[in-house]
Amino acid sequence: MPFQKKKFAMQYNFQQIEKKWQDYWSKNQTFKAENNSDKPKYYVLSMFPYPSGAGLHVGHPLGYIAGDIYARYKRHKGFNVLHPMGYDSFGLPAEQYAIQTGQHPAITTEVNINRYREQLDQIGFSFDWSREVRTSNPDYYKWTQWVFIQLFGSWYNKKTDKAEEIETLIAQFEQDGNTTIAAVCDEDVAQFSAEEWTNFSDKEKQEILLKYRLTYLADAEVNWCPALGTVLANDEIVNGVSERGGHTVIRKKMTQWMMRITAYAQRLLDGLDTIDWPQPLKDSQTNWIGRSEGASVTFKIKDVEGEIEVFTTRPDTIFGVSFMTLAPEHELVSKITTPAQKEAVEAYVEATAKRSERERMADVKTISGVFTGAYAEHPFTKEPVPIWIGDYVLASYGTGAVMAVPCGDQRDYDFAKHFNIAIPNIFEGVDISEEAFADKANTVIANSDFLNGLPYKDAVTKAIAELEKLGQGKGKINYRLRDAVFSRQRYWGEPFPVYYNQDGLPQMLAQQFLPLELPEVDKYLPTETGEPPLGNAKAWHWLQYGDEGKVVTKEEFTNANPVGKIGGPLELNTMPGWAGSSQYFNRYMDPRNTEAIYSDEAINYWEDVDLYIGGSEHATGHLLYSRFWQKFLFDRGVAPKQEFAKKLINQGMITGTSAFVYKDVEENKVYSKGVVGDKKVNPVHADVSLVNASDELDIEAFKRWRPDLAEAEFILEDGKYIVSREVEKMSKSKYNVVNPDNICEEYGADSLRLYEMFLGPLEQSKPWNTAGITGVHGFLKKLWKLYLTQNDSEPTADNLKTLHKTIKKVEEDIENFSFNTSVSTFMICVNELTAQKCTSKKVLGPLAILVSPYAPHIAEELWEKLGNTESIANAAFPKFEEKFLIESTKQYPISFNGKMRFTIELPLDLTKEEIEETVMAHEQTIKYLDGRTPKKVIVVPGKIVNIVG
RNA sequence: GCCUUGGUGGCGGAAUUGGUAGACGCGCUGGAUUCAAAAUCCAGUUCUUUCGAGAGUGUGGGUUCGAUUCCCACCCAAGGUACCA
Structure with a gap:
């Protein structure tokens, strides 16, 4: 039936078209990136997803679509584009689900990934799937473990300002001991000579080295939930009890693997100036690192052995100190508390242990604290200074102790008022009867012995100098950044490639034994003795003879032949969620390499990510840790760039x-x-x-x-x-989740892609409302119709003006990541060309290319209809030509006192005077002036005329 | 609390260096087509209005011939705040 056949072709059949081109791309490997090419390289990366059980909702693809548009645009611009995708597949939800159902997380993860893949495939992304990575795959986490081992085998040399192999440290110990070394290390390292080093036992040597390594074991404070037998994140705690089950949570110290990220604090700060990342994101990293200059001051304690070290940004106010406050967790608290105060202090410490850090920081209204009964000695006046504890001081910041200067700090002031502690005034001519005076710049110091009469800066310098003379202080730069806890008491994460020897010291597995695979367990919960879930594994001991090594049961290990045997129990903790995501962007460059994390050729070709797209919620987690790992890999010669991503865009929610x-x-x-x-x-x-x-x-x-x-x-x-x-928020429990699958089925992937972009600016959060999609879908139908009649006719001036206006705007928009306005521009363009009845292939061809990054399926189909036989994916982007847009007249807006009243069309080559003359003579002007004489007439040629008066 | 972002019609949003506020789309109203509906097409749609005009970009001030845009103060919402990813 010819009539029906004709009608079929007339219609925009998106389902058929999209299937056809997705198959075509897959079959022809259109988007496979080569690791060498004559074209310039461009690496576009979207943050990989955690494959949750709920599947993708329409919020997830937003950033991917933006990245895909940019990747496709760059191909049109002649670049060899790397645009990979993978899965961050270790994580808590899978483990939680495993605990509830007993299903192995690997199985649910696989199911979820397959579902994600189906959903992603429907949307028509130009990903190079041959490079897919999954962080929970042993082939992948082999290299996460490898990086961990490199960190363990490195120390930070402050003299060269970079990480070096631990062997260079040992060599220096052998030569000079540790007295001349400038290293980032634990604070409690004793001094030793070369001779002493040589005489240390192996165990002692290992213990000392652990204090220098970039990953090391230490006691860290965690939120411990005894009932659940696990550590909780701050956001898993609500009102001091666990979100799940409402159990008590306490602050507790646990031995944990730590990352010495603080070694990189200054470089992480400095590096921000070299990358094109959003300012708010840089701000949050800057604040997170929290550099402050000041002094470290040591106070002796009266009648007790020991001293209190504080960090202060205001050493100039040292004569204003009227008390000290220790964090309740401070190690000296139990030592210095007098018998009379013991009960009160212990009760307070216990009460504080129940409060989360965030709660303590956020609550500035409640003032609480307890006097310990002990006194410190003021370094200069030698007067006794009462020592209090208070929960406004956090153990994890600075030294966990402050010298309180109530006249200069509002929190100290409020504390002093509340507990009736003296508030000595050390500022010249400042009234402190109502509040503290924190303005550094506008006063001079008084009542302060040798500091009297000095302004802030001079007083700081002088105070530090005097403290140094006493040996009780020195200038110091403090960072708020703390070393990152790298252990998790979980099952579904990377196992540490670590076993413990007879001395209980951690030993790394040799590279040839990697990956150390996650063992099977019966239960994903902590063991009855409170050990992490890996404690449930039947075989979790390392047994090695020479080049032969394997994982065995405890019995096998104990009974094994002792001659040449090495090994011991394997680490029970696993790595945190951010471990696998901290170098994945490099692994994509050479993801199937089994010999190395990636080849030199691959990393030297791709170098770094040119455009990284992801959510701003990763600002201080993933994005800071990744920068840290990248700098470390750079120091060790594994990566050629200090920063892994040149440009970053945050998509909104x-x-x-x-x-x-x-x-x-x-x-x-x-x-x-x-x-x-x-x-x-x-x-x-x-x-x-x-x-x-x-x-x-x-x-x-x-x-x-x-x-x-x-x-x-x-x-x-x-x-x-x-x-x-x-x-x-889009969430299952609110019944407002919209799946991209349904949208693709009903309107097509191209409609979905366009609509996601059309919603609003990429960076902002915006609400989804499926109703509006008919608008962009209608646009695609109009676009389709426009191509029904096409020929080789010459385009009209109007056709060319519309086309080139569109080229200009769309190109600018893509470069500025303003995708929403591009979509409007396409709509205007198609409306205009339809009105002009444009049929010229010389216009329709370039238009198809312009649209193709946004709506690739329909663009391919139209491109084919125009007679092309190659995919549109690599067609050259149309070139904008100014000459088609030149105008000779302008609709001048005429405003009175800044309010536009009417417009007059005038030639653009008129002078100011000519414009004014014409406008003032216009009948509308005369009407609006109503006989008044204007005070002033502002004429901005090409822009506006404003009549004042 | 602190840091960051945002606030424009009924809704999503546009206005690229301070220069015509509301582009584009949704929704709504009316009309054409249709037996009817869907689809499609056309017209209208910030508010108030005595139909002359007046007001208007979270609130209150300020700078300017002119402010959504710059400055100050405030209000509200969202994200982050170190073991969610």
Whole structure:
């Protein structure tokens, strides 16, 4: 039937088109990137997802679509583009699910990944899937373990300002001991000579080296939940108890693997100036690192052996000290507390252990603390200074102790007022009867012996000098950044390639034995003795003879032949979520390499990420740790660049638009939005798929969905039931999740891609409302129609003007990541060309290329219809030509006192005077002036005329 | 609390160096087509209005011939705040 056939071709059949081109790309490996090419390289990376059980919702692809548009654009611009994707597949939700169901996390993870892949494939991304990585794959985490071993085998030399092999440190110990070394290390390292070093036992040597290594064991404070037998994140704690089950949580010290990221504090700060990342993100890293200059001051304690070290940014105010405050967790607290105060102090310490750090920081209104009964000695006046404890001092910041200067610090001031402690005034001519005076710049110091009369800067210098003379202080730069805890008491993470020898000292597995694979366990919970889940593994001991090594049971290990045997129990902790994501961007360059983390050729070709797209919530986690690892790999000659990503864009969150029906509190009635009035009602979530574009509820479907309301009476308005709408986080529990699959099915991937971009600026968060998608879908239909008639005719001036206006705008928009305005531009362009009845291939061809990064499937199809036989993916981007846009006249807006009243069309080559003359003579002007004489006439040629008066 | 971002019609948003506020789209209203509907097309749509005009970009001030845009103070919402990823 020829009639039907013709009609078929007339219609935009997105399902058929999208399937066709996705198959084509896959079959032809259109987007496979080569590790060498004559073209310049460009590396576009989107942060890889954690494959959760819920699947993708429309919020996830936002950043991927933006990245994909940019990657496709760069191909049109002649670049060899690397655009990979993978999965951050270790993580807590899979483990939680395993605990609940007993299913191995590897199985659920595999299922989730397959689902993600299906969903991603539907959207038509130009990923090079041959490079996929999964952090939970042994082939991948082999190299995570390898980096860990490199960190263990390195120390930070402050003299060369970089990480070096531990062997260079040992050589120096052998030569000079540790007296001449400038290293970043633990604070409690004793001094030793070369001779002493040589005489140390192996165990002693290993213990000392551990204090220098870039990853090391230390006691760190954690949120311990005894009932769950696990450590909790701050956000798993609500009001001091665990979110799950409401159990008590306490602060507790545990031995943990740590990363000496503090060694890189200054370089992480300095590096920010060299990368094009959003300023807010840089700000949060800067604040996180928290550099402050000041002094470290040592206070002796009266009648007790020991001293208190504090860090202060205001050594100039040292004569204003009237008390000291220690964090309740400070190690000296139990030592210095007098018997009379013991009970009160212990009670306070216990109470504080129940509060989270965040709670303590956020709560500035409640003032609490206890006097220890002990006194310190002021370094200069030798007067006694009472020592208090207070939870506003955090153990993890600085030294966990402050010298309190109430006249100069508001928190100290409030504390002193509350507990009736003296507030000596050390500022010249400043009233401190109401509040502390923290303005450094605008006063001079008084009542301060040798500091009297000095302004802030001079007083700081002088105070430090005097402290140095006493041997009780020195100038110091302090960082808020702390070493990162790298152990997790979890199952579903990378095992540490570590066993413990007879002395209990950690030993690294040799590279040939990597990866050390995650063992099977029966239960994913902590053991009965409170050990991490790996404690449940039957075989988790390392047994090695020479080049032969394997994982065995404890019995096998104990009974094995002792001659030449090495090994011991393996580490029970696993690595944290950020371990696998800290170098994945490099691994994509050469993901199947089994000999090395990646080849020199690959890393020297791709070097670094040119554009990285991801959420701002990773600002101080993933993005700081990755920069740290990259700098370390750089120091050790493994990576050629100090920073892994030149440019970074944060995509915003897509929120959901929840729908509510109003259920009467007493009666079994639900009211439409407009008829609620002042009735007492409860809002009840309705699934957004049951609501149409006009907020009208499908009542029958709703009744099937919520059988408990099937019998309810629905009070309508105008015969319809209208829901109320509210923007909330997109989440299953709020029934506002929208799946991209459904959208692709109903409107197609190209519509989804366009609509995600059309919603608003990439960086901002914005609500999703499926109703609006008909707009971009309608645009694609119009675009399709525009290509129904095409020929080799010459384009008109109007055609060319529309085309080149569009080229200019779209190119600018892509470069500025302003994708939403591009979509509008396409709509305007197609509306104009349709009105112009444009049929010229010389216009339609370039337009298809412009559209193709955004809507690649329809673009390929139209490109083919135009007679091309090659994929559009590598077609050259159209060149903008100014000459088609030149205008000779302008619609001048004429405003009165800054308010536009009417426009006049005038030639653009008029002078200021000519414009003024013409405008003032215009009848509309005369009408608006109504006989008044203007005070002033502002003429900006090419822009505006403003008449004042 | 602190740091960061944002606030413009009924809704998403546009306005690239201070120069025509509301582009584009949704929704809504009216019309064409249709037996009817869907789809499509056309017109209108910031608010108030005595139809002359007036007001208007979270609130209150300021700078300027002119402010969504710059400055000050405040209000509200979202993200982060070290073991969610």
